[in-house]
Amino acid sequence: MRVLLISVITENLYMTVLPLGAAYIAAAARDAGHDVKMLSLRSRNDDYLEILKTEVNRFRPRVIGVSMRNVDDQSMKNTVFLLEPVKEVVKTCRALSDATIVLGGAGYSIFPTSSLAYTGADMGIRGEGETAFALLLDRLENGKQPLDVPGLYLPEKGLQTQLYFPESLDGYTMPLPNIHLEIPGNSPDEPIWVPVQTRRGCPMDCSYCSTSAIEGRLLRKHSPERVVENIKKYVAAGIRHFFFVDNTFNFPASYAKALCDRIIAEKLDIQARCIVYPSKIDAELVQKMAKAGFREVSLGFESGSDVILKSFNKRFSLEEVRRISELFKKENVFQMGFLLLGGPGETRETVLESLEFVDALSLDLTKLSIGIRIYPNTPLAERAIQEGKISSRDDLLLPRFYVVEELKDWLYETVHQWAKDRPNWMV
DSSP, rough: OOEEEEEEOOOSSOOOOHHHHHHHHHHHHHTTOOOOEEEEEEESSTTTTHHHHHHHHHHOSSEEEEEEEOOOOOSSTTOOOOHHHHHHHHHHHHHHHHEEEEESSHHHSHHHHHHHHHOOOOOEESSOHHHHHHHHHHHTTTOOOOOTTEEETTTTEEOOOOOOOSOOOOSOOOBBTTBBBBOOOOOSSSSOOOOOEEEEEEOOTTTTOHHHHOSSSSSSEEOOHHHHHHHHHHHTTTOOOOEEEOOOOOHHHHHHHHHHHHHHHTTTOOOEEEOOOOOOOOOOHHHHHHHHEEEEEEEEEEOOHHHHHHHTTTSSSSHHHHHHHHHHHHTTTTEEEEESSSSTOOOHHHHHHHHHHHHHHHHHHHEOOOOOOOOOOSSHHHHHHHSSSOOTTTTOOOOEOOOOOOGGGHHHHHHHHHTTTTOOOOO
């Protein structure tokens, strides 16, 4: 069966975004014997709908999968809602074809009911799609009802069958370069950072985070051997830059060390970046990461106040963040940090603590955000409901943010004043 997979890339980030999630689905569908075509559409290009029309008319798919990565830019000031291009893609496909249109992706998994209604697609799959999408294709190809497909949502009927998360990821085919994941050429100023996912799931339960809605709480892994064999194929294709997109690269630390050991043993000449949770990181892990080619890390601390860390349900101390940052400095690893300001319990004192903390860390780059995007089924959403900031009936598809109102104007003024003399701070 002919299957067109469309990744609608709406973000305008500091790096080229490649559709890793859709590539996993493409690999699974091809393994199941289907004729699959991948199409990446950058909605900021004026001709993206014309490209779509050409491909739909040429390929004549029976099923069209549309991947939603993000719903908005998570910025409280001048928020950019990102689903309108997705809605236009669905509308255009509907006008050109009678193919079944299926939504999926991280953004869809957070808002399965409301985004399905908003875009007008036929159905959606929440959670991991490799097993579910292949089963859906089988049911559609054989004229059977797909009601047993894990994570399947239907308009006005909701979830049909519970989500499925396997205990290991080794049953999934990892995307291959220019087979499942098309790699554009490097520009003179920007290398392409190819996304690699070694783990899914996060049990940390940060108060504002939507990861568990996307990947579940159970931490599951590819074996280090499979990951490195996959990376070797990209290296053979001329790729040297890799972005490990795992939510927490250092969990568990034993796995991270084993992965680095494998990369080192294979003598792969690569550069890598990742996100780390600033806890349970020792000098041995940092040294192995540096030797394996890790040149950049994002430190996920989000606040420089113990009071706010507790409010966020963070499970580390400020002293741990300082210690870990020093370890990476010793290995000359570029460090990026983030502050989320204005959340529950925030005061002028805690804001100043955070600004002074991150200033003292002397990170290479710091991103400061005012207000926190409220996602469904999180402790932050529950608190916002209790405080009357949002209604319990609000599906939160249209962006809503938590901010201590009496701080908002002062926050903007203070943060911009601090950032003015610090060129490596982004607001």
